[in-house]
Amino acid sequence: MALKIVKGSIDRMFDKNLQDLVRGIRNHKEDEAKYISTCIDEIKQELKQDNIAVKANAVCKLTYLQMLGYDVSWAAFNIVEVMSSSKFTYKRIGYLAASQCFHEGTDVIMLTTNQIRKDLSSPHQYDTGVALTGLSCFVTPDLARDLANDIMTLMSHTKPYIRKKAVLIMYKVFLKYPESLRPAFPRLKEKLEDPDPGVQSAAVNVICELARRNPKNYLSLAPLFFKLMTSSTNNWVLIKIIKLFGALTPLEPRLGKKMIEPLTNLIHSTSAMSLLYECVNTVIAVLISLSSGMPNHSASIQLCVQKLRILIEDSDQNLKYLGLLAMSKILKTHPKSVQSHKDLILQCLDDKDESIRLRALDLLYGMVSKKNLMEIVKKLMLHVDKAEGTTYRDELLTKIIDICSQSNYQYITNFEWYISILVELTRLEGTRHGHLIASQMLDVAIRVKAIRGFAVAQMATLLDNAHLLTGNTQRNGICEVLYAAAWICGEFSEHLEDPMQTLEAMLRPKVATLPGHIQAVYVQNAAKLFATVLRKHEGETDSHAAQETSQLLIDRLPLFVQSANLEVQERASCILQLVKYIQKLQQKKVEVAEEVTALFAGELNPVAPKAQKKVPVPEGLDLDAWINKPPSESESEDEKPKAVFAKEEPKHSRSRHTEVDEKELARRREARKQEQANNPFYIKASPSSQKVYDAPGVEHIPVVQIDLSVPLKVPGMPMSDQYLKLEEERRQKEKAERKKKEKKKKREKRGKERKADSGPESEEDITPAHQVDIVTEEMPENALPSDDDDKDPNDPHKALDIDLDKPLADSEKLPVRTHRPEVLKSPAEDRVNENIPQETKKRSGKETKEKKKGKEKDRKRSKEEKKKKKHKEVEEELLESQPEEAVQSEETKEAATPPTSTSAEASDLDFWLCSAPVPPAAQEETAPSSAAAVDTSSAAAPESEPDEPKDAEPEDTKSSKHKKKKQKKEKEEKEKKKKKRHHHHHHHHHHHHSDAGGEDSVQNGTVEEEEPLPPMSNYSLLAENSYIKMMKEDADQVYDIQGNHQDESKVVVSVIFENKSDSFLKSMEFNVLDSLNSKLQRPEGAGAHDSLTVPFQLPPGISNEARFVFSVQSIVMPQKLKGTLTFIVKSDESSTHEKLDFKLHFTCTSYLITTPCYSDAYAKLLESGDLKGSSLRLEGINMPFHHLLARICFHHHFSVVERIDSCASMYSRSIQGHHVCLLVKTSDQTVSIDAKCDEPSLLGNVLDEIKQTFSKC
């Protein structure tokens, strides 16, 4: 053995290390590949040795070779070996190699699970760190599932170094194993407030990354992030948060309103350019989200634009680039404010930096107007000529087309100019965008009827000079243009001056070298031209010319009949036969022109691109249903439709009537016209929906007079410039004329009000050069308005679109290994674990807020409950008052009940958002001590609470009154009513059986599919007389989050007051006789015996809820407090003073808080031995086990830790921090509960109460 080691180290002396390898490669520049292959052989030898040092060295070298492009996956197993070395040095080498070359397809990865788990729980932080780093690069779904729980525990590690790595890697885990998101999220959220800035930053990073993809799920975190934003000084964190807000504001415009001020302050104050820039960006996002229906924030826009101008003018190219980038975002919503910087942007087009030029191009798109379009395009054309490198030139080309064609050619005043631009673009060397130009030509020629004559002439020229385009194989892209040219010449051949010449051009032998689909169009359109030529010569006595044409076709078409392309061949042979037949007829002196023309008769209308998709499915039509029985599977496989034919352009698929005699044809045409006129689904090119230049019908459009001052037939001569010139002259002339007219007018109406001088030419002043009819695109009537963008179904982030506000179900817990006892964790960590009753923190935070908000919140709550009773009526209101629910409106509409859990969250967010923008004074105060930011703003809220809820309320009460009356009419029994409310209540406090999840889950767990749970309520009758009924609920506790449990704890009691009489109840006063132990919390300055005014009045039949806070010292014993409610009963004739006595019973249960607990922490707790035991047996319990658990959970505020068959462990915690653990077992109607608690008397009382609960049923 010793010898082996010695041998090993001697071997190593002769081994190459990484440096030697690198040096060797550098010395073998000529035969590098050969040298490396010998090195790889050496490495293979080294890997075979037992010595781990040798192996590690070899793996290290492999990592280097991997960088040079060598596949080293064959050594994957050796890498795993090195990873599992106990020495940090080698482990690090192994993990590095793994992170460089492992991926999801690497099969040895599954061997690593246990090794990684071991490393993660290593006592040395750097082992853990290295494992985390490596894992972050090669985590697979399996690894993520198996290790999620381990990593989650690491998020609470004592060392911030590990915490931040664990937090970051969670994002990767979520991506690979989306189920882990919900269980891990509370802890992740907690890390936002980690004392270590690095951990905090990591948490911000992860949540921002998550929220960017599914922002709506993270809206409820907005207050927390707002607080961070005002408190953090770390620019990196600030940038992330500000970016996040940019993603959130589109969902919640009120958030935007709240953001503007702090952001503007930051813009003014920060010196960091990166931060400034992101602030500007987010302000822009806010402005965009506000732009609809909000008073214009012109000051903010101005500020942004002005800051951006500074950036663009900066000598730093980076800032210039970013400035332009941000400017393009403003452009979308506020084009006017950007347009004033046109000069600056045009200047950027000349920049030597391509990135900047591209950005400037983007901006130009939004800046064009009728006035400047020609000028801008001219500039761009110059750049096209100058541009080197095809990518930039192609970019220019597409931009030119984009700019001109945007919003239905809105800015083009002269289409002749545009056609010439398109023709000029065809001369571009080596562009890839021939099809783009072609489709523009087609589009313009079809849709702008007035331009057809001109377009046809231009296209004929193009066809004539086709050799210029096809001469070079490099220019393949551009020959697409010929497709358009041929089609336009054929389809609109009546405009051709010399169809014969064009026909000849289209049948040149050279055409056979074009791509098949273009040839096909050539052949087809040659036939159309043929028809035109025939008609032209019809009636001439000398039929020689016509016959010559037929001969031309008969001579040339065989070339195409031989084509290898099916489409070309088929069309050619068809037409060839047709022409031969016609020739025969011609020889017999039969007139055929009319009939041949009829082959191609009919008008084409453009169809909107989405028209097909938008045809609504008729009611009752189920496209998925079988019409006939499905054929057997084997058959269907064979019959898979295959695209045999080349993709056919829809334009050719119009029906063609062949061999129909003249009369029949005319009759059909007439019939069709009639049908079209009567058919509501056929949209005529109606003048209503589009820009209309007073053209009542197609027939009446004057054919454009071609301006002969421009020579048409000179190829290679840019004409657009001349059009530009002409256009300018025309405008000048028009302007002059207008001025003249105006002068005349002025002279005529001298003395009357002076008209503002028409100094700068306004948009509207520019009239199009020609009467142009832009044919509307056809759309089916009652087309669905949905413009849903199809999302990528493969997006991994889609799986992370998870509602995070729903409480956790048991089934969602992260898988934990069970085949081995729990690994012991450091006590400190355990403490942390215990102290993370995640829900509690959230809840308690919420509730303290609630408490502070007092009245306001109460009202909201009761309102919410009412809402649920009649959610249908309220739905609209809901949408108005809670826009974030509008986000989920689809769900809301579908689901019978709106998701309460989210709406509760939402109302919190609502509240935060409603508390009008913090006044500047308060803001300043907040900034330094911003930990209290949220609190201050919410505290300030009640006064500044916007009128919205108040507005809503009267209406609300009215309608609920209405409802109650109705109920009374129906004489429903009180009992029933009560039940109904209970039911609602149940729904309120438990999360809704979520419509999305479809699982029937009870709070904290137990998924059962058996029977639905009976409705439960914690409301009990407090007192009742003929006027009023009081119901008490003790479900909600708040414990002092300051943590001084010893002094006193707070209990909130909700009381529902229901007016049973027909009179109005007012001036209700609530008072309780304090005991030594429990006291009603009275406002400051009030005496110990003063009563509290109930903050509402009760109209007949109405109920409302109020909350009272009690402070309690000892919680180990149940308490009873005597109290009185006094109120005034006001009827029409009289008013009397009434009083109702009641006894408030504080059970020990009411001091318990539902607290989730991890099973590991639970096990720790039981092991600790601090707890005293007690037990309880219940006989004759006749209910399903999950009902039993649910009851304990609900009535006694426990949560299920773990459930195995008919045995469950449960946990709860008192407001003073006592742990209460239950082990519930059931068999044959007998339930035994073993309980442990650190306070025996509390436990005894709780058990008694549990016993009572079950004795009742």
Next chain:
Amino acid sequence: MIKAILIFNNHGKPRLIRFYQYFAEDMQQQIIRETFHLVSKRDDNVCNFLEGGSLIGGSDYKLIYRHYATLYFVFCVDSSESELGILDLIQVFVETLDKCFENVCELDLIFHMDKVHYILQEVVMGGMVLETNMNEIVAQVELQNRMEKSEASDQ
């Protein structure tokens, strides 16, 4: 998210590559070549952002790079990263290298690719920024190096 970090010299020779998304080796080399081609033809006084290298591409991605003497440091990032922030990060990374290697030059990177990786691992993890504080990074790197040394002397 950062999708990839590439360091190569003025001739396009890779000195460190770190992909946070899987690409096969030949694809990696092609990306390096293309990126080098894009970056190297740019003057030093133009902006440091590049859009749409088609390979690593997608419209959401950008190349952000810095050129130091003989080396290019190129980060490919998506829109969730702040452009100027990443530029700062590159600076932090390079300064950290400078501290750890004492006047770093290309040769250090050539012969100690592994060490450069270890330093990078303290800055960026799994495509996300881990630490931006240079002192913290240097401290962690040094602690780990010390650990390595103590292990070496144990033998």
